[in-house]
Amino acid sequence: MKGIIFDLDGVLIHTDELHYQAWKTVADKIGAPFDRERNNLLRGVSRMESLEIILQGVSQKYTEEEKVSLATEKNGVYRNLLKTLKRTDVADEVRVTLAQLKAKGLKLAIGSSSKNARFILEQVELIDEFDAISDGNNITNSKPDPEVFLKAAEYLGLDEKDCYVVEDAAAGIQAAKAGGFKAIGMGEAAKDPRADYKLSTFSDILTIVS
Numbered sequence: 001m002k003g004i005i006f007d008l009d010g011v012l013i014h015t016d017e018l019h020y021q022a023w024k025t026v027a028d029k030i031g032a033p034f035d036r037e038r039n040n041l042l043r044g045v046s047r048m049e050s051l052e053i054i055l056q057g058v059s060q061k062y063t064e065e066e067k068v069s070l071a072t073e074k075n076g077v078y079r080n081l082l083k084t085l086k087r088t089d090v091a092d093e094v095r096v097t098l099a100q101l102k103a104k105g106l107k108l109a110i111g112s113s114s115k116n117a118r119f120i121l122e123q124v125e126l127i128d129e130f131d132a133i134s135d136g137n138n139i140t141n142s143k144p145d146p147e148v149f150l151k152a153a154e155y156l157g158l159d160e161k162d163c164y165v166v167e168d169a170a171a172g173i174q175a176a177k178a179g180g181f182k183a184i185g186m187g188e189a190a191k192d193p194r195a196d197y198k199l200s201t202f203s204d205i206l207t208i209v210s
Contacts, residue, residue: 001182001209003163004101005134005152008112010043010168010187011202013090013124015082022078023054026070032057043188044169046113046142047071075116082116085123097203098129104209107131109152111165113142132156143171146179153181164197166205184208 009015020039027034032054042050051071055062062070101108108130110117115136121127132155139147153160165176168187173194176183184205185195197208 001106001162001164003107003109003153003156003158004166004205004209005109005111005149005156005163005181006166007044007168007172008110008114008117008120008135011166012094012126013085013120015085015120016043018078018081021081022074023050025077026051026074027054027057029073030055030058030060030070044113044143044167044171044175046136047075047115049142079116079119082120082123085120087125090124090126091202093202095126095129097205098126100206101209102129106209107156107158109134109156111149111152112136113139113148143169144174144178146175146181149176149179149181153179164205164208166199167195 006012020036023039024034034054041053048071051067098108109132110130112135117133117135118127132152134148134152134155138151141147149165150160153163160180163181164184165181166184166186167173167176168189170189170192173183173185173189173192177194182196183194184197184199185192186199189195190198199205
């Protein structure tokens, strides 16, 4: 293997709670039922697809313009919450492991559906650790479509068969396998039978690539 493509949220940094708070603000505004169980349905999917899932809980019909407005409002709340992120929100284990992977000569990339990926990486001072970033700003289809990972491999100048993908969501594992990548599951994705490797802790990646 020559490269590793990492999902961002839930893998390198945990912003799930911030997503939940932002979507809860919008859901409460429109009277949509929303709890942590429903929030789990939004993992790994795009902002507009997430909104569609939330809108399934209300009878009112929204125009495309209104949907865009709601999604934009959510992103505004979320970005304000992201401003509270700092360097210490990334575990030392993650920073040390990334440095050791680079020392082994591996190329590292981000493969995230989030349009805020760069902003998050800058906030936590992690952006310089990656050779390429593929995110919601350069793709048409979100996971489980493999586009975000295929773009990341392209940016690294590598074939998909030469890259691992590290994911914490089932949609991400599905996307990785659909794209022809080896999939490494962590968190909830470690339970996915489609994952080729499973992590109990982030630094276990070093064993996989050794």
